[in-house]
Amino acid sequence: MKPNHLRWKIGGQAGYGIMSIGQTISRAFSRGGFFVVGYPEYPSLIRGGHNTTAVRISEDPVFSVDHKVEVLVALNKETVEVDLPEVIPGGAVIYDPSDYTEDPIKLRSDVLWVAIPMTQIVKEHTGERVMRNMIATGATMGLVHYPFERLETAIREGFAKKGEEVIAKNVEIARIGYETAKESAIAGKFPLTMTPVEKPRSHLFLGGNSAIALGALSAGVQFVAGYPMTPSSSILMDMAKVEQRYGVIFKQTEDELAAMNMICGAAFAGARALTATSGGGFSLMVEALGMAGIMELPVVVVEGQRPGPSTGLPTWTSQGDLLFVISASQGESPRLVLAPGDVNECYYETAKVFNLADKYQLPVILLMDKHIGETYVSVEPFDQNKVQIERGQLLSPEQASKMMQDKGWTQFKRHEVTDSGVSPRVIPGTPGSPYICSSYEHDETGWTTEESDKVKAQYDKRMRKLEGLLHDIPGPTWFGPEDAPLTVVCWGSTRTAALQAMEDLAADGIMLNVLHFTYLFPFKAAETITALQKTQQVLNVEGNATAQFAQLVRTHTGIEFEQHLLKYDGRPFFPEDIVNKVKDLLIKSK
Amino acid sequence: MKPNHLRWKIGGQAGYGIMSIGQTISRAFSRGGFFVVGYPEYPSLIRGGHNTTAVRISEDPVFSVDHKVEVLVALNKETVEVDLPEVIPGGAVIYDPSDYTEDPIKLRSDVLWVAIPMTQIVKEHTGERVMRNMIATGATMGLVHYPFERLETAIREGFAKKGEEVIAKNVEIARIGYETAKESAIAGKFPLTMTPVEKPRSHLFLGGNSAIALGALSAGVQFVAGYPMTPSSSILMDMAKVEQRYGVIFKQTEDELAAMNMICGAAFAGARALTATSGGGFSLMVEALGMAGIMELPVVVVEGQRPGPSTGLPTWTSQGDLLFVISASQGESPRLVLAPGDVNECYYETAKVFNLADKYQLPVILLMDKHIGETYVSVEPFDQNKVQIERGQLLSPEQASKMMQDKGWTQFKRHEVTDSGVSPRVIPGTPGSPYICSSYEHDETGWTTEESDKVKAQYDKRMRKLEGLLHDIPGPTWFGPEDAPLTVVCWGSTRTAALQAMEDLAADGIMLNVLHFTYLFPFKAAETITALQKTQQVLNVEGNATAQFAQLVRTHTGIEFEQHLLKYDGRPFFPEDIVNKVKDLLIKSK
Amino acid sequence: MKPLDYNQSEHEIQWCPGCGDFGILLAAKNAYANLGLKPENIVMVSGIGCSGKIPHYVKTYGFEGLHGRALPPAQAIKLVNNELEVVVFAGDGDGYGIGMGHFIHSMRRNMDMLYVVHNNQVYGLTKGQASPTTEVGAKTSSTPKGVIEAPINPLLLALSSNATWIGRGFAGDIKHLTSLIEQGIAHKGFALLDVFQPCVTYNKINTFQFFQQRVYKLEEEKAYDPTNKLMAFERMQEWGEKIPIGVLYKEDRPTYEDQLPQLASGPLIKQNPKRDISELLKAFA
Amino acid sequence: MKPLDYNQSEHEIQWCPGCGDFGILLAAKNAYANLGLKPENIVMVSGIGCSGKIPHYVKTYGFEGLHGRALPPAQAIKLVNNELEVVVFAGDGDGYGIGMGHFIHSMRRNMDMLYVVHNNQVYGLTKGQASPTTEVGAKTSSTPKGVIEAPINPLLLALSSNATWIGRGFAGDIKHLTSLIEQGIAHKGFALLDVFQPCVTYNKINTFQFFQQRVYKLEEEKAYDPTNKLMAFERMQEWGEKIPIGVLYKEDRPTYEDQLPQLASGPLIKQNPKRDISELLKAFA
Ligand SMILES: Cc1ncc(C[n+]2csc(CCOP(=O)(O)OP(=O)(O)O)c2C)c(N)n1
Ligand SMILES: Cc1ncc(C[n+]2csc(CCOP(=O)(O)OP(=O)(O)O)c2C)c(N)n1
Numbered sequence A, B: 001m002k003p004n005h006l007r008w009k010i011g012g013q014a015g016y017g018i019m020s021i022g023q024t025i026s027r028a029f030s031r032g033g034f035f036v037v038g039y040p041e042y043p044s045l046i047r048g049g050h051n052t053t054a055v056r057i058s059e060d061p062v063f064s065v066d067h068k069v070e071v072l073v074a075l076n077k078e079t080v081e082v083d084l085p086e087v088i089p090g091g092a093v094i095y096d097p098s099d100y101t102e103d104p105i106k107l108r109s110d111v112l113w114v115a116i117p118m119t120q121i122v123k124e125h126t127g128e129r130v131m132r133n134m135i136a137t138g139a140t141m142g143l144v145h146y147p148f149e150r151l152e153t154a155i156r157e158g159f160a161k162k163g164e165e166v167i168a169k170n171v172e173i174a175r176i177g178y179e180t181a182k183e184s185a186i187a188g189k190f191p192l193t194m195t196p197v198e199k200p201r202s203h204l205f206l207g208g209n210s211a212i213a214l215g216a217l218s219a220g221v222q223f224v225a226g227y228p229m230t231p232s233s234s235i236l237m238d239m240a241k242v243e244q245r246y247g248v249i250f251k252q253t254e255d256e257l258a259a260m261n262m263i264c265g266a267a268f269a270g271a272r273a274l275t276a277t278s279g280g281g282f283s284l285m286v287e288a289l290g291m292a293g294i295m296e297l298p299v300v301v302v303e304g305q306r307p308g309p310s311t312g313l314p315t316w317t318s319q320g321d322l323l324f325v326i327s328a329s330q331g332e333s334p335r336l337v338l339a340p341g342d343v344n345e346c347y348y349e350t351a352k353v354f355n356l357a358d359k360y361q362l363p364v365i366l367l368m369d370k371h372i373g374e375t376y377v378s379v380e381p382f383d384q385n386k387v388q389i390e391r392g393q394l395l396s397p398e399q400a401s402k403m404m405q406d407k408g409w410t411q412f413k414r415h416e417v418t419d420s421g422v423s424p425r426v427i428p429g430t431p432g433s434p435y436i437c438s439s440y441e442h443d444e445t446g447w448t449t450e451e452s453d454k455v456k457a458q459y460d461k462r463m464r465k466l467e468g469l470l471h472d473i474p475g476p477t478w479f480g481p482e483d484a485p486l487t488v489v490c491w492g493s494t495r496t497a498a499l500q501a502m503e504d505l506a507a508d509g510i511m512l513n514v515l516h517f518t519y520l521f522p523f524k525a526a527e528t529i530t531a532l533q534k535t536q537q538v539l540n541v542e543g544n545a546t547a548q549f550a551q552l553v554r555t556h557t558g559i560e561f562e563q564h565l566l567k568y569d570g571r572p573f574f575p576e577d578i579v580n581k582v583k584d585l586l587i588k589s590k
Numbered sequence C, D: 001m002k003p004l005d006y007n008q009s010e011h012e013i014q015w016c017p018g019c020g021d022f023g024i025l026l027a028a029k030n031a032y033a034n035l036g037l038k039p040e041n042i043v044m045v046s047g048i049g050c051s052g053k054i055p056h057y058v059k060t061y062g063f064e065g066l067h068g069r070a071l072p073p074a075q076a077i078k079l080v081n082n083e084l085e086v087v088v089f090a091g092d093g094d095g096y097g098i099g100m101g102h103f104i105h106s107m108r109r110n111m112d113m114l115y116v117v118h119n120n121q122v123y124g125l126t127k128g129q130a131s132p133t134t135e136v137g138a139k140t141s142s143t144p145k146g147v148i149e150a151p152i153n154p155l156l157l158a159l160s161s162n163a164t165w166i167g168r169g170f171a172g173d174i175k176h177l178t179s180l181i182e183q184g185i186a187h188k189g190f191a192l193l194d195v196f197q198p199c200v201t202y203n204k205i206n207t208f209q210f211f212q213q214r215v216y217k218l219e220e221e222k223a224y225d226p227t228n229k230l231m232a233f234e235r236m237q238e239w240g241e242k243i244p245i246g247v248l249y250k251e252d253r254p255t256y257e258d259q260l261p262q263l264a265s266g267p268l269i270k271q272n273p274k275r276d277i278s279e280l281l282k283a284f285a
C-alpha cells in the first residue's frame, strides 16, 4: 500500500445509491487534487441485484480501475460474498455488523474488518436506509485520515439542488461514519493515508457519454433525435436538459427508425444533427444509414456498444459491433467510424467529426461502449476555443446563385461529379436551386437514373470521398517505450486498461508499449503497416469473440496477429487481465 | 453464325409483354430440345421506359446471354437506338416500318433489316397492340426456319388459362408474322437455321427465384412471411399461390420487421420458416437476425441483392451485400451464408440448408440477386427424391421426458452446453418442459443471466456451432482445365458468365478455369488456400465496388488477389466482360 | 390447476417492491388456473421492458423477443400451432411506442389471442423517460420541461382498428383483472387488455392511489352496452375524475386462422411437411 | 405564381397513363399557386412507391426518402426550419402499412404540415399486392384467394390520434382536391388528407368510375359540422353506396413547434451554432 493511492469499491443492491456515492467520494478526492477514475457495474434491473462502483484514486494520473482494492465497502452480505477476493492482503472491509450473526473475520483473516453499525446509525439519526452509503463513505475517509471538510464540500456540491436540510442530514451522518472509523481500534492498524496534494488541479470529472454530449454542443449540434437505450440514453437525456438553454431541439422519437430518418431530414435542411443509441437501436438505423450515404448527408450517430447478440446484456460492455457498423446497410456507402480512446477524445473528437461529416457529407459513427461511456475520470478542463465549426461546402444563397451562373446551370447539380467526390450543397429555402434529394440512384441533379455511366459516376464519386477522408484522419497512436519487446494493439475504450497495464508492468520492470487506434474506418493501412514493422511481438486485445479488429487489419494489410486477448463476458478489460496475459506470453517466449 | 445457335433480343416499352414473349419463344425452343437462357432488363416503372429480354438458344448447354445477338426485335425506335450495336455483322433486325419515315438501313448497312408491318397487321386482324410481340416472335421463327408448330404449342401452353379464343388469336397473328418473314426477300439472305434436335430433352425452364420457392416447398417449408420487395417478391407470390394446396401459411406482413420476427416465432413453435426480401428489407431484419442467433432458431432468409445504397436501382442486379449479411446485427452470432451459382443450386441447396438450419439451429441467409433470380434457364428436371427432410435435434414429447429423466433435470435445459454447441430442443405443447426462449443472454434453461462464466459458456457454445457447420458445407468448385494459366475466382450468380466466358475463350484457343464459391460463411479457409495454390494467375470477378469477396478471402487466408473485375452499374457480368478482361491480362502478362 | 402450479420457483422476481407488474402476474396465473389451462399449452410472448420479464416468472412456454416486437412472433406461433393459447404482454413504450405498427395491423387481422399491455405511462426499464401514454405536462428525464405531445388513446385506436374485444384493467384490483384476463383469453379473436400498472419508481403521478380514486367498473353500470360502438367511442374518451375499467367493447368476427383452409386438418406443425410437388414442377416444363 | 411555374420540365413523368397520381400532382401545383408559395420555400417529402415519385415532378425542394418513412424526415425539416412549408406524400402501403407507427405518432405531435396519402388500395410499384386499405375479398397477387383482413380506416385512426385536420379527396375531382390541399396547408397543425387515387393498372375494383358513382361532398351538406367529433366518428365509417369526401374533422390545438421556446428567436438553422458551454462545464468540475 502506497500513501495517496487508494483503490476503493462499494457494493450493494440497486436503489441504494451505489453509483451516486461513487461520484461523491470521487469528487471529494478530485477536489483534493487527486486523479480519480470510477467504474460502476449494475444489472439490467431497477431494484435489487448486485451493484458496485469501483474507484481508483491516486496522486499520479490513473487510467483504469482494476480488480484489486485496498478498501471494500459492503452494504450487504452479497458484496462480501462476491467481492471479498479483490481485497488485497492488509486491506480493509467496511461492513455493517447487523448483516452478520457471527464475526465475518473467519472469511478472511488477512484483511481488517471495520465494523460500522450503519443500520443502527441510520435508525438513531432518523436517516433513510439509503444513507448507509454516506456513513460508509465517511468511514472510508476516517480510515485513511482524509480531512472531513473535503467530503463535506463534495456533499454540499452534490446535493446543492436538494436544499440545506438534506445537505445537513447527509453531512451529519457522514461525520458519524468518519468519527466511528477514525476512533475504532482497527483504524489505527490501517497503514494507508490520503493527504490532499499541495496545488489542487482544476480537473473536470466526468464519463465519456457526458463528454460526447459536451463535444456535440461545442460543435454546434442543433438537432438531436433518439430513442432511449442503455448505455447511450444519458447522452439524449443530457440534451433534453439543455435544449432550451442552447438552442438545440431534442426529440424523443417513437423508435430508432424515426430517429435516424429524422436526423437525415434535419441534415438535409441544414442542421447539425446527432442521434445516440446502442447496437439494437443501430440495427434499426441501418437502412437509413445507407440513405444518408446516397443522399450525402452529414449526420453523427453514437453507437454505444453493449454485449449482444440481441438484447444480450444491456448494462454491460462490449466491443462487438465493429465489423457490423463498418459494413452495415445494403450496397456500399462511405462512412467514418471511430472509437474514442478516452474521455478527452470523447469531447474533442466528437467536435471534430462534425466537421468531417460536413466536409465529406457522410455519416459518422462514433463507436462508444458502456465502459468508456459510464466510467468517469478526472481530466484537464476542456478548452472550447480549440473547437472550430466548419460547415464544409454549404453554400449561401448568394454563393449558390453565383455558382449556377458561373457554371451555366439551369438546374442545381447537388451531386456534381468532382475530383474530391464532394459536391457543394444548398439547403431548402435557397432561391433558384430547388433539387430533389433522393434515395434512388440519381444523376448530378438528383433525378433518378438507371443509366450505366451515370450510376457508376455517382457510385465512384461517393466512394472517392473516402480517399480525402483517409488523408484527414490520424493513424494509430503509440504509447510507451519505442523499443519494448511486446506491443499491445488495441482500439477504442480498451486503451485505458492497456495504459494502466503498461504502468503496472513497468513497476515490475516489464517493458511494454501500446499501439492504439481511435480512427477505424476508412482504415489507415499504410500507417498501420509502418507502425507494426516497429513491433517485436504483438498482443491484440479487444472486447469480442472473433477478434474483429484483427480481421480488419488482416483485410487491409494482410498482417495477422498471432496473440489475442479477447473478452466477451460483458466486463471491460481490467489492467490485470493484460498484465497476466503479458506475463504469460513473456514466460512462453523465453 | 452457327446453325442451331441463336442469340435473340427483344426491346420495347414496359407493358408491351417483353418479358412474357421471351418466355414464349424460349419455351418453343426448349420443347424443340434446345438449351435456353433468358435475361430480362427493365426499369423501376410500371409503364414506359426501355425493357428488353435477351435469349440465348443453343443445341449445346448455355449459361449466360451476352451482348451480341444474331436477331434483334425492335418494338420501338428506342430499341434500335440503344441495342443496334449488339447485332453482329450479318445479323438481322426485325422492326416495324411504321416507326420510321425513312428506311433505317442507313443506320447500319451490315445487318439485314427485316421489315414486319406489325402495327398494320395488328390493326387488320383486330388484335391488341400488345400482340405485336407475338408477330415479331412468329417472324423470328420464320426467319430461322423453325417449325411453326413448336411456337404454336408454346403459345397453347403459355395461354392455357386464357381460353381458346385468346389462343387462336395469338396463333393466327404469330403465323402471319411467321409467313411474312419467311416469304420476305430478305429472309432468304439470312443464313442461320434452327432445327429441332432429334431427341428432345425434358427440361424444366425457370429462374432462380422459382427454384428457391420449389426447393423450399420440397424441404417442407410450413410458414412464409414477407413484405414485397424487388427482386424477391415473386418468391412470396409463388407461396401465396400454393399455400392452400400444400399446407403452407403465407403471411404478407406490415413490414420486414414483422416478417423476420414472425418467422422466428414460427421456428420457435416448430415450423420450417422462410422469408424473402432484398437488401432494404434485410436492413430491417437485422435486429431479429441477432435474436434468431441468441435464441438458436432455425430460419431461412432469402436476400435478393439489387444495387444500393438505399433504394438504389430496384430492378437491377448486384453482389454488394456480402459483407453486410455476414456481419449484420449487433454482437456476434452464428449464421450460414451461401449464394447459389445456378438455378439447380437454387433448388437443391435451398432444400439442403433447411436441414442445416435445423441441425445447427441458426439462421441461414440465401444470398440471391436479381440476375440469378430472374434469369431463366433450361435445367434437368428436379429430382424431389433427392431431398431429405432432417429436423435435427427436435425432440418428441417422449424423447423430451426421457431426456429429462436421464439427465435428472427438473427444468428443461434448452440451451444445454454441449461439445457441438447444439442443444436438443422442444416445442411449445410439449408437456413437462416449458422453458423461456429469450433475447437476453441466458443460462442453459433460458433464464436471464449476467454471470461471467455462464455468459461465456453460452457465447462459446453458439459460436462453436460454426465448427460443425464449416465441416458440413462444401468448399469451392473447380470448372475447366486444371492447368489453365488463368483462374477466374467468383461467387454466386457470377458463375454463369464465367462459365460462358470459359467456353467462348476456349473457342479462341484461350485456356481458363473457374473457381466458384457457393458457400461463403463460415469460410472454408483451408480448402481455399489449397485451391488457390493450384492457380497461376487469378482474376477475381464480382459485382460490387469494393471487392468484398476478395476482402473475405484476405481476412481468412491472408491471400490477396491482384486482379479484379468489378461491376456495380446494376448490370450482371456478361461473358464478354470477362473475355475482354482476360484477353487484356494475357496480353499484359506476355 | 391452481395458480401456484404456474409458479416459476427457482428464481427471484426482479421487479421493484410494490410494482404494479406483480398484480398482473398474479392475475394471469389466477386466470390460467380458473380456465384450467395446461402450462405446456400456454405461450407467453413479450417484448423488452420491466413488463417484458413476465414470461420468466410463470411456468409456461415463454418467448421474450425484441423491444416492440411481441406481436409478430405471437401471431406466427398461433398460425403454425393454433392449439396453443397465446398470451402476449407488452409495455406501453414497447407496445404503443416502437410497436405501434404491429399493434394496429394485428387488430385488423383478428387472430385469436390476448394482448395485455402493462401501461405504466412511462419507460420503466430505461429509467423513466416519457412514453406514448405519459400525460401532457408530465416532467420526465426526457421531458424535463413537461410533455407537449397528446398521449395516445389505446382503446380508441383499437376501436378504430377493428379489435374485437377491448378491455381495461387495473393492477390494483386483482380479482377484477383476473376476470378480464379470463374473458380476454376466452374471447375468440384479438383481445386488447390495457392495464393501469403503477410504476412506483418512475411515475409519481399515476400511482395506485391515483387510480383507486378514479376507476369504476363498467359492468356495474347496467346501461352500458359493450357491443355499442358509439357508446364505446364516447366512454373511451372519459378521463379525469372518473375512469372506466372493464370490457369497453366487443364484437364477433371470424378469426384469421378460421379462414385458412390449410388448418382444416389440424395445426400446421402436426401436418406432414413431406409433400409431392410434381404437379407444380409441370408448370415449368 | 401559376401552376406552370412549379413544373419540373426536363424529364418525362413516369406514371401509367391515366393514373390517379396525375390528379394529385395537378392539384398540388394548383394549390401552391393559389397560396402564392415560393418554390424554394416548399419541401415535398415522400416515401417509396409510385406515389413517392411526386416530388420529382415539381420544381420545389424534394426529399424522396425510404419506403414507409416520409414522416420522420419531414418532421425534422419542419423543426429545424419552421419557415418552410412541408408537404408530405405517401402511398397507402407506404404510409399506412410499413409507416403506420410514424403516422400515429406524428398526429399526436401536431407539427404544422400536410400529409397527403395516395390511397390506391394496392401496392402499385411492386406490382399489385394487397395493401392495408384493400377491401376484404379482393384478389391480388399476394391474396389470390381474396383478402381476409379488415382494411384499416385511416380517418378513424387519425380521429383517435388527435390529428387536428382530417380530410379526404378524390384524384378524379381536381378542383375539389386543390381546395383540400390548400386548406390542409393553411391549417395550423398536422393535416391528414387521404386521397382516393385510382390505380388503373392493378386495382380493377376501386376505379375512377367506382368513386365517381359514390363520392359526395360534405361541404354541400349544411348540417355537417366538422368540429363535432361524434359526427365525424359516424361519418368516417360510411362506406358503400355513398362515400363522403371533404373536411371530415378539424380542431385547434397548439402545434409542437409553437411550444418550443428555442424557436422564439427564429428558425433553428438561422441561429448561430457557436455557443459557450462554460456554465455546463462547471457542473463537472
Ligand atoms: C430497439 C430497442 N430500442 C431500445 C431498447 C431499450 N429499451 C428497453 S426497455 C425500453 C422501454 C421500456 O418501457 P416500456 O415498454 O413502457 O416498458 P416498462 O419497462 O415500462 O414495463 C427501452 C427503450 C431496446 N431494448 N431495443
Ligand atoms: C423497406 C422496403 N421494403 C419494401 C420495399 C419495396 N416497395 C417499394 S414501393 C412498395 C409499395 C408500394 O405501394 P404503396 O406504398 O401503396 O405505393 P404505390 O406504389 O401504390 O403508390 C414496396 C413494398 C422498399 N422499397 N423498401
Ligand code: SF4
Pocket (backbone or CB within 6 Å): A046, A047, C014, C015, C016, C018, C019, C020, C021, C050, C051, C120, C124, C125, C198, C199, C200, C201, C202
Ligand atoms: S421501474 Fe417501475 S415498472 Fe419497472 S419494476 Fe420498478 S416499479 Fe415496476
Ligand code: SF4
Pocket (backbone or CB within 6 Å): B046, B047, D014, D015, D016, D018, D019, D020, D021, D050, D051, D120, D124, D125, D198, D199, D200, D201, D202
Ligand atoms: S401502377 Fe397504378 S399507381 Fe402506379 S403509376 Fe401505374 S396506375 Fe399509377
Ligand SMILES: [Mg+2]
Pocket (backbone or CB within 6 Å): C049, C091, C092, C093, C118, C119, C120, C121, C122, C123, C124, C131
Ligand atoms: Mg412502461
Ligand SMILES: [Mg+2]
Pocket (backbone or CB within 6 Å): D049, D091, D092, D093, D118, D119, D120, D121, D122, D123, D124, D131
Ligand atoms: Mg398504393
